[in-house]
Amino acid sequence: MSILDEVRSGKEDIVEYAEECMQKAKGIDREYRYFTAIAEESAIGQAREIKKNFQKYRGKRLLGVMVSAKDAICVKGVESCAGSRILKGYRPLFDATVIERVKREGGIVIGKTSQDEFGFGSFSVNVGLGFPIPLNPFDRGRSCGGSSGGAAGLARKADFPHIALGESTGGSIAAPSSFCGVFGLTPTYGKVSRYGLIDYGNSLDKIGSIGKSVEEVALLQGTIEGHDPKDSTSLSHPHEGYKELKRNVKGMRIGVIKEAFSDAVEKDVQKGVRSGIARLEEEGAVVEEVSLEFPIRYSLATYYLLAMSESSTNLARYCGMRYGQAGELKGNFNEYFSEVRSKHFGEEAKRRIILGTFARMSGFRDAYYIKAAKVRTLIIRHYRKAFGKYDALASPSTPLLPPKFTDIEKLTPLQHYMIDVPVVGPNLAGLPHLNVPVGMEKGLPVGMLLIGDHLQERKLLEMGMVFDGE
Ligand code: GLN
Numbered sequence: 001m002s003i004l005d006e007v008r009s010g011k012e013d014i015v016e017y018a019e020e021c022m023q024k025a026k027g028i029d030r031e032y033r034y035f036t037a038i039a040e041e042s043a044i045g046q047a048r049e050i051k052k053n054f055q056k057y058r059g060k061r062l063l064g065v066m067v068s069a070k071d072a073i074c075v076k077g078v079e080s081c082a083g084s085r086i087l088k089g090y091r092p093l094f095d096a097t098v099i100e101r102v103k104r105e106g107g108i109v110i111g112k113t114s115q116d117e118f119g120f121g122s123f124s125v126n127v128g129l130g131f132p133i134p135l136n137p138f139d140r141g142r143s144c145g146g147s148s149g150g151a152a153g154l155a156r157k158a159d160f161p162h163i164a165l166g167e168s169t170g171g172s173i174a175a176p177s178s179f180c181g182v183f184g185l186t187p188t189y190g191k192v193s194r195y196g197l198i199d200y201g202n203s204l205d206k207i208g209s210i211g212k213s214v215e216e217v218a219l220l221q222g223t224i225e226g227h228d229p230k231d232s233t234s235l236s237h238p239h240e241g242y243k244e245l246k247r248n249v250k251g252m253r254i255g256v257i258k259e260a261f262s263d264a265v266e267k268d269v270q271k272g273v274r275s276g277i278a279r280l281e282e283e284g285a286v287v288e289e290v291s292l293e294f295p296i297r298y299s300l301a302t303y304y305l306l307a308m309s310e311s312s313t314n315l316a317r318y319c320g321m322r323y324g325q326a327g328e329l330k331g332n333f334n335e336y337f338s339e340v341r342s343k344h345f346g347e348e349a350k351r352r353i354i355l356g357t358f359a360r361m362s363g364f365r366d367a368y369y370i371k372a373a374k375v376r377t378l379i380i381r382h383y384r385k386a387f388g389k390y391d392a393l394a395s396p397s398t399p400l401l402p403p404k405f406t407d408i409e410k411l412t413p414l415q416h417y418m419i420d421v422p423v424v425g426p427n428l429a430g431l432p433h434l435n436v437p438v439g440m441e442k443g444l445p446v447g448m449l450l451i452g453d454h455l456q457e458r459k460l461l462e463m464g465m466v467f468d469g470e
Pocket of ligand 1: 118169171173307
């Protein structure tokens with residue numbers, strides 16, 4: 001009987017168990033810096049409440065499972081900053097819907113995980129001013145990916161039952177999961193409520209799950225999804241639960257995206273992903289090459305125009321008056337806003353405010369923002385056409401193995417954005433996608449991306465099971 005089983009059956013004291021897990025989490029944090037806030041007090045409080053009302057929680061899906069939340073997801077009473085200094089000290093008075101659902105099912109929320117400020121990045125190096133950069137679980141001199149870097153790193157390192165809540169706007173679940181060698185599911189847009197998520201780009205943001213196994217990812221996804229009247233973009237699709245998942249690829253048609261294996265993709269990554277595809281074929285999948293030139297060529301520009309436009313609007317609320325840090329009013333209001341924002345936003349947030357505002361300005365709006373919105377529709381059509389023929393599409397999750405921090409420093413902002421080429425397409429189209437760890441090259445993990453049609457999460461999870469425990 002595992003310790004978790006003992007906790008779930010009431011044989012092991014859940015409070016003592018939670019205390020032990022918190023000690024372990026703190027030890028990992030000292031070495032790898034995965035947390036922005038460790039929620040010890042509230043986690044132990046939750047364990048006590050479960051102990052007191054054990055009969056009510058007995059048999060609940062997540063009973064005794066430790067769950068971490070990306071910093072952008074609001075947890076009642078726990079500092080929630082989306083990795084930004086401008087929100088330092090903010091303790092929400094409410095739980096995000098996903099947190100409410102986790103707690104209802106007996107999951108214990110252990111803390112908030114590190115991320116690029118507001119999700120702006122692919123390596124978790126764009127953390128807000130004063131926040132530490134999380135380190136790769138396989139090599140501390142390398143990045144654990146971003147923006148949900150702390151979530152993926154902790155999912156890899158935790159030596160107690162733990163699943164992480166991440167968030168993806170344009171790849172922030174798949175990319176760090178790939179760099180940390182874990183499974184990461186980004187669900188269909190609208191399947192999981194965004195209520196209580198600190199926005200990056202509202203038409204793109206999706207909360208999802210990261211774990212060491214498909215089973216764990218499915219367990220958390222099944223807990224958090226389902227309609228929420230508090231989010232107007234939440235789908236009314238029935239809650240799935242993902243019970244009785246079975247490894248299933250026989251006869252599945254998989255389209256391997258031809259353009260996703262260009263010279264820009266490191267040879268080691270290509271090798272690892274090709275071996276993953278071969279593995280699916282051995283298990284009975286029908287594999288074919290498919291050309292998706294349009295999405296691969298245009299998704300990056302489209303994504304960054306839309307994401308920056310939306311994020312610059314969202315960041316306007318942090319002006320030192322209603323939300324976030326305040327300053328001292330000396331001159332006029334414009335000077336006041338500028339001072340507060342200059343002092344508390346990091347460099348990348350400022351870059352995005354400038355670029356996003358430019359793309360939305362009258363005179364440029366039609367040329368950039370509106371055009372990008374139209375191209376997004378075309379990109380969706382290309383994917384939909386492919387799904388007329390295939391059950392899933394496959395590509396690398398990232399073009400490179402986890403890079404060294406010293407190499408990331410040399411990248412220009414554009415080179416930094418280019419890392420997202422494989423992941424921005426499915427994010428723009430709101431398609432579910434799963435990072436599957438397909439093995440190691442040079443001692444570092446390689447991730448394969450499986451993309452499904454809208455609402456086909458189950459199919460992706462069942463394919464991913466081929467790699468469970470490998
Ligand atoms: N790297 C992408 C960006 O910087 C994606 C981030 C995300 O999904 N939050 O926008």
